[in-house]
Amino acid sequence: GSPCFSLCASCLCGSASCLLSSCCPSTYNSTISRLAFSFLLLLGTLVSIIMILPGMEENLKKIPGFCVGGSHISGHVNCDIIVGYKSVYRMCFAMACFFFLFSIIMIRVRSSKDPRASIQNGFWFFKFLALVGLTVGAFFIPDGTFTTVWYYFGVVGSFIFIIIQLILLVDFAHSWNQSWLEKAENGNPKCWFAALLSFTFIHYALAFTAVVLFYVFYTQPDDCTEHKVFISLNLLFCIVVSVVSVLPKVQEAQPTSGLLQASLISLYTMYLTWSAMTNNPNKKCNPSLLSLVQPSSPTPPPLNPTSAPGNVQWWDAQSIVGLLIFLFCTLYASIRSSNNSQVNKLMQTEEGQGLTADTEVSVGEDGVRRAVDNEEEGVTYSYSFFHFSLFLASLYIMMTLTNWYKPDTDYETMQTAMPAVWVKICSSWLGLALYLWTLVAPLVLPDRDFN
Secondary structure (H helix, E strand, O other): OOOOOOHHOOOOOOOOHOOOOOOOOOHHHHHHHHHHHHHHHHHHHHHHHHHOOOOOOHHOOOOOOOOOOOEEOOOOOHHHHHHHHHHHHHHHHHHHHHHHHHHHOOOOOOOOEEEHHHHHHOOOOOOOOOHHHHHHHOOOOOOOOOHHHHHHHHHHHHHHHHHHHHHHHHHHHHHHHHHHHHHHHOOOOOHHHHHHHHHHHHHHHHHHHHHHHHHHEEEOOOOOOHHHHHHHHHHHHHHHHHHHOHHHHHHHHHHOOOOHHHHHHHHHHHHHHHHHOOOOOOOOOOOOOOOOOOOOOOOOOOOOOOHHHOOOOOOOOOHHHHHHHHHHHHHHHOOOOOEEEEEEEEOOOOOOOOOOOOOEEEOOOOOOOEEEEEEOOOEEEEEHHHHHHHHHHHHHHHHHHHOOOOOOOOOOEEEHHHHHHHHHHHHHHHHHHHHHHHHHHHHOOOOOOOO
């Protein structure tokens, strides 16, 4: 009796009553709901990007209390810079609160029979209104210590999300390698093996090129010891995991492991190394340091760190790459269908579920095909963990768009600090350790089933 369209996959939904309910069965909901929540996150990210576009500061300064005292705060930082920074923090604060609230609400939802499952898979109009309301409210938060405290929340959350990104990349590489190996067995083996070899070579070539560029641009003969250590250690660690991935015993335990995964992880590790070095406050070791940062030297800082208000720009090359990786991982997390049991345990999903999984369909008496609820016995992914991942993603976006910079307590200078460097470097090490564990776990714990 519902006025929904015949196919729930096409009904978002066909009427207002359908939109505000959960008429659509869970086969549709389990994937589309993830895509819809991811869309809300991406929409918030787009709004945050718009807020720091050159020229937007004139509109943001009209928000009450954002630029009290004129165009300069304490005579140093241009208000054109700080309003974009504070706007991104408030937008991402609203998104983080939204997804954290859903993470709490969805704890221990076991099947679609739970009344909370209808909240997860429906009521999209009200969800959107709630996010808009949180966003409006966030812009009325007084400054005080909000920015400083939320900065440290962002640092911790971003650290965890970087690890999640690496887990998703490991899962993607495993699925990619397995798919092409199966095609090689069923089709032209020379063609598919050549393709695998080509991509593996490209990944390693890019990673090696990055190492060379790092030594050239981010080190000095008599300085930048930390950078030399970071580059050398990560290069060594990438070699180690690459060698381990092709050891005979590892290949015997996990036939689908190989250099394709190791090459992709190596390339991602080099990105994290680059991202970490771009946050080093030592300009001598960091030629890509944005002009927003006041130079720490005996020379008094310039009153206006940018040439003109219209030229204020927060992001650089590594931030753009970070956003692209984030977009890929967010989309992949929404549609992933993995047979890697270790990754599924880490990501709280069931084997083989996602957009690519087969969808059960029944034909009604009227001849209309309808999706079947396949979550009556159990959900295909952890609702709570999914929202918690989006909560962490909101914090990661906040830190990425603002280049991990923070103002001092008086908003007199914009600073990038070594803690941001160590967060990214440590996350790269922990990520490599997790990938290494996925390779050696069947050998270390032979009594456990990892297949």
